[in-house]
Amino acid sequence: MQPFFSKTGIAALREWCRQRPLFALDYDGTLTTLANDPREALLAANIQTLVRRLRQYVPVAILSGRHRPELATLLDGVDVDFMIGNHGLDWGDPTRPELQRAQNLVNGWLEQLQVAPLPTVAPAGWSRRWSGGQVDLPGVWVEDKQYTLTLHYRNVADPDQALAAVTAAVAGLQPAPQVSGGKRVVNLFPDTETNKGSALLRLMAEQGVGRAIFFGDDDTDEAVFRLEHPDILGIRVGWHPDSAARFYLRRQRDMSKALAYSLACLRRFSR
Numbered sequence: 496m497q498p499f500f501s502k503t504g505i506a507a508l509r510e511w512c513r514q515r516p517l518f519a520l521d522y523d524g525t526l527t528t529l530a531n532d533p534r535e536a537l538l539a540a541n542i543q544t545l546v547r548r549l550r551q552y553v554p555v556a557i558l559s560g561r562h563r564p565e566l567a568t569l570l571d572g573v574d575v576d577f578m579i580g581n582h583g584l585d586w587g588d589p590t591r592p593e594l595q596r597a598q599n600l601v602n603g604w605l606e607q608l609q610v611a612p613l614p615t616v617a618p619a620g621w622s623r624r625w626s627g628g629q630v631d632l633p634g635v636w637v638e639d640k641q642y643t644l645t646l647h648y649r650n651v652a653d654p655d656q657a658l659a660a661v662t663a664a665v666a667g668l669q670p671a672p673q674v675s676g677g678k679r680v681v682n683l684f685p686d687t688e689t690n691k692g693s694a695l696l697r698l699m700a701e702q703g704v705g706r707a708i709f710f711g712d713d714d715t716d717e718a719v720f721r722l723e724h725p726d727i728l729g730i731r732v733g734w735h736p737d738s739a740a741r742f743y744l745r746r747q748r749d750m751s752k753a754l755a756y757s758l759a760c761l762r763r764f765s766r
């Protein structure tokens with residue numbers, strides 16, 4: 496991985512911006528800082544402005560692990576061209592068999608995990624309207640995203656112990672889910688070939704977009720970086736030794752600078 500703010504990084508950005516790329520952006524940890532309370536992961540005012548301005552030049556897609564309705568709430572009036580949730584699964588026709596099957600699997604896992612509805616007064620850090628609930632593991636919460644599940648252990652005192660407990664609980668599920676880790680989360684997916692990488696490729700093909708720039712920060716974003724696609728410029732928020740991304744930003748705060756540079760570049764080539 497090379498720093499994005501380098502000669503090579505900026506040269507790559509210029510090369511992409513020449514061809515009006517699709518901007519695909521992860522949400523949590525990329526456009527926003529990670530929040531202990533997921534309701535508080537709102538877009539900062541400067542990011543809202545930058546995303547709005549970007550859309551004057553290029554199509555913008557949000558490619559997130561969140562449930563799509565939740566994402567729409569969080570975006571709070573910031574329009575984007577495409578919104579893809581559940582790590583690539585959640586878009587297009589909701590009646591398609593892949594989604595129906597995913598929902599059935601998720602319902603089965605919720606039952607097996609014995610997820611209890613959230614108490615009337617939600618514990619600190621959790622929304623009452625949050626879809627999901629509590630499992631019999633201290634401090635662990637399940638986010639029901641209809642087509643995938645996320646088990647959060649962000650607010651526990653001993654994350655290693657919580658992860659071990661979650662891993663053990665997940666190991667017994669039938670049919671076995673695909674499991675992916677992340678930043679104090681464990682994601683459960685149906686056994687599908689769909690991921691953020693395949694979703695981005697499909698979107699590019701459907702929209703006839705030749706090139707894309709993708710920013711992401713976590714394990715499921717690696718599905719895009721691992722494509723090592725010649726037409727996708729992958730930038731990871733936060734350096735990681737095992738990342739397949741070509742470039743990285745040092746921290747989430749650098750996203751506003753990265754979007755501002757992108758905007759300047761797009762303006763230059765649009766003249």
Ligand SMILES: [Mg+2]
Pocket residue numbers: 521522523524525711712713
């Ligand atoms: Mg993220």
